[in-house]
Amino acid sequence: MNAIIVDVVVVVMVVMLWKLINACYLTPIRAYRKLRKMGFGGPTPSFPMGNLGDMKKLLFQSKSPSSSSSSSPALSSSKELINHDIHSSSLPYFALWQKLHGKVFVYWMGVEPFLYVADPEFLKQMSGGVTAKNWGKPTVFKSDRIPMFGDFGLNMIEGSTWLRHRHIITPAFSPSNLKGMTNLMVESATKIVEHWITLLSNTGKVELDMEREITTLAGEIIARTNFGINDETGSILFEKLRAMQISLFKHTRYVGVPFGQLLCLGQTLEARRLGQEIDNLLLSLINARRKMIGVEPQHDLLGLLLEGEDHIDGKFVRKLTTGELIDECKTFFFGGHETVALAMTWTLMLLAMNPKWQDELREEIKEVIGESDEIGFTKLADLKKMGWVMNEVLRLYPSSPNAQRQARGDIQVGDVAIPNGTNIWIDVVGMHHDRSLWGDDVNEFKPERFDGNLYGGCNHKMGYLPFGFGGRMCIGKSYAIMEYKIVMTSILRRFSFSVSPSYRHSPSYCFSFRPSSGVPLIIQPL
Numbered sequence: 084m085n086a087i088i089v090d091v092v093v094v095v096m097v098v099m100l101w102k103l104i105n106a107c108y109l110t111p112i113r114a115y116r117k118l119r120k121m122g123f124g125g126p127t128p129s130f131p132m133g134n135l136g137d138m139k140k141l142l143f144q145s146k147s148p149s150s151s152s153s154s155s156p157a158l159s160s161s162k163e164l165i166n167h168d169i170h171s172s173s174l175p176y177f178a179l180w181q182k183l184h185g186k187v188f189v190y191w192m193g194v195e196p197f198l199y200v201a202d203p204e205f206l207k208q209m210s211g212g213v214t215a216k217n218w219g220k221p222t223v224f225k226s227d228r229i230p231m232f233g234d235f236g237l238n239m240i241e242g243s244t245w246l247r248h249r250h251i252i253t254p255a256f257s258p259s260n261l262k263g264m265t266n267l268m269v270e271s272a273t274k275i276v277e278h279w280i281t282l283l284s285n286t287g288k289v290e291l292d293m294e295r296e297i298t299t300l301a302g303e304i305i306a307r308t309n310f311g312i313n314d315e316t317g318s319i320l321f322e323k324l325r326a327m328q329i330s331l332f333k334h335t336r337y338v339g340v341p342f343g344q345l346l347c348l349g350q351t352l353e354a355r356r357l358g359q360e361i362d363n364l365l366l367s368l369i370n371a372r373r374k375m376i377g378v379e380p381q382h383d384l385l386g387l388l389l390e391g392e393d394h395i396d397g398k399f400v401r402k403l404t405t406g407e408l409i410d411e412c413k414t415f416f417f418g419g420h421e422t423v424a425l426a427m428t429w430t431l432m433l434l435a436m437n438p439k440w441q442d443e444l445r446e447e448i449k450e451v452i453g454e455s456d457e458i459g460f461t462k463l464a465d466l467k468k469m470g471w472v473m474n475e476v477l478r479l480y481p482s483s484p485n486a487q488r489q490a491r492g493d494i495q496v497g498d499v500a501i502p503n504g505t506n507i508w509i510d511v512v513g514m515h516h517d518r519s520l521w522g523d524d525v526n527e528f529k530p531e532r533f534d535g536n537l538y539g540g541c542n543h544k545m546g547y548l549p550f551g552f553g554g555r556m557c558i559g560k561s562y563a564i565m566e567y568k569i570v571m572t573s574i575l576r577r578f579s580f581s582v583s584p585s586y587r588h589s590p591s592y593c594f595s596f597r598p599s600s601g602v603p604l605i606i607q608p609l
């Protein structure tokens with residue numbers, strides 16, 4: 084009897100070991116060989132870290148004080164100290180490998196090969212004629228990002244589940260719904276303006292960390308417009324989301340390394356704990372709103388998600404489950420404030436460095452909106468120069484610096500076939516800083532490049548992708564532009580900005596590009 088048990092245990096262990104070797108070594112090697120056969124080069128990986136070690140080393144070297152691309156010291160007054168070439172300084176490994184292997188190559192995160200793409204023509208061929216359903220999201224990121232977006236957040240799901248969620252959520256951002264949010268956005272922006280006026284009441288100027296101010300404002304706006312939250316629940320949620328982001332992305336993650344999560348167990352457990360606390364808060368929010376169904380019309384995102392009823396191809400689709408609802412709320416809480424907050428923060432920094440553009444925008448605001456405190460929804464589209472500034476900021480400091488895909492089926496791209504399961508890393512920030520696409524002034528702040536040109540003069544339409552591409556393009560794009568224009572209008576017509584001498588230009592990559600030492604600006608009333 085004992086011998087039989089031992090035999091069974093041995094067989095189970097052999098099968099498990101075989102599965103492990105297959106998943107961690109043989110399958111990736113097979114995928115890698117296929118990609119190599121197609122002619123893709125790339126840095127040499129080592130087992131089991133892939134190229135993660137090289138990435139860490141190159142980043143460390145670029146941040147060391149002797150490196151010319153490391154963050155600038157505290158500013159004296161010269162704006163020349165600020166280098167906008169964040170691709171070389173923050174993603175030096177991609178900058179180097181591009182030089183060595185071209186704009187499409189294979190690199191490894193742990194035992195997962197990734198096809199790196201910074202060639203817009205390749206991207207065009209990759210997405211042309213292929214529906215969004217053929218591209219999923221890399222499985223390897225899922226376990227890492229679950230505390231942040233859950234299993235069912237829109238950016239995590241694929242196939243028919245993605246289609247169903249996207250179909251339910253899209254109406255929340257229709258022009259009529261956005262119009263209904265205008266006053267709430269104006270109210271929040273006015274509140275911050277009044278707060279700054281109070282701070283300035285006894286003094287001519289004041290120094291504020293714009294990152295902190297603007298992030299709080301963007302958090303309040305998404306909480307009110309999308310979830311009807313007017314109390315401190317919103318700020319508690321944001322604090323927890325921020326802490327989770329730091330614990331997930333600030334320190335070394337061993338993405339793709341077998342049992343990598345065990346190597347940073349403390350951070351993994353901390354992120355899960357925060358994720359659970361956020362889920363509980365959201366659940367009580369959802370339950371409170373459920374009680375309002377039928378009592379009051381609910382036009383915001385949460386209201387629509389709770390209704391969730393729709394017809395696709397004539398079939399009735401059931402409501403989202405509670406788990407799906409929580410994950411979507413988390414996704415929108417995070418995605419809906421961090422991205423816009425960063426765009427507005429970098430804008431204020433760039434405007435502080437370029438007073439001429441502050442004046443240009445103020446002049447435009449006067450012409451289009453006038454002096455009234457009310458900001459009409461339909462007038463926002465006429466703020467053309469503000470649109471150029473936003474485009475230019477998102478070019479230099481894209482809030483979403485990359486996009487990822489995973490092939491669900493063999494996909495033909497020109498004369499190469501991308502095998503089923505291949506991970507793709509699209510380096511948006513790399514394309515936005517590519518001299519061959521934009522010209523020699525690529526790293527300069529020049530909003531006028533968007534005057535009459537949707538692509539800012541980029542010599543390929545797929546070279547400028549601030550909101551992504553294809554069927555998975557950002558669902559909140561119109562909302563983001565509207566919020567940006569309302570907030571910028573409200574504050575630019577009341578204050579002028581200059582860069583504080585204590586400002587250190589140190590954008591660092593932590594899921595998105597954040598100013599790692601804040602953005603201290605000096606503000607003065609007009």
Ligand code: HEM
Nearest residue numbers: 237238418419422423482483486550551552555557559563
């Ligand atoms: C300046 C602000 C913003 C920028 C630059 C931005 C950028 C992006 C990018 C690049 C993507 C990925 C697209 C792709 O993979 O091709 C994306 C997806 C997404 N964004 Fe935004 N975004 C912004 C604001 C917002 C806002 C305000 C919301 C919500 C209110 C939002 C919600 C989402 C969601 C849910 C997705 C996933 C869409 C899907 O997979 O179907 N974003 N965004």
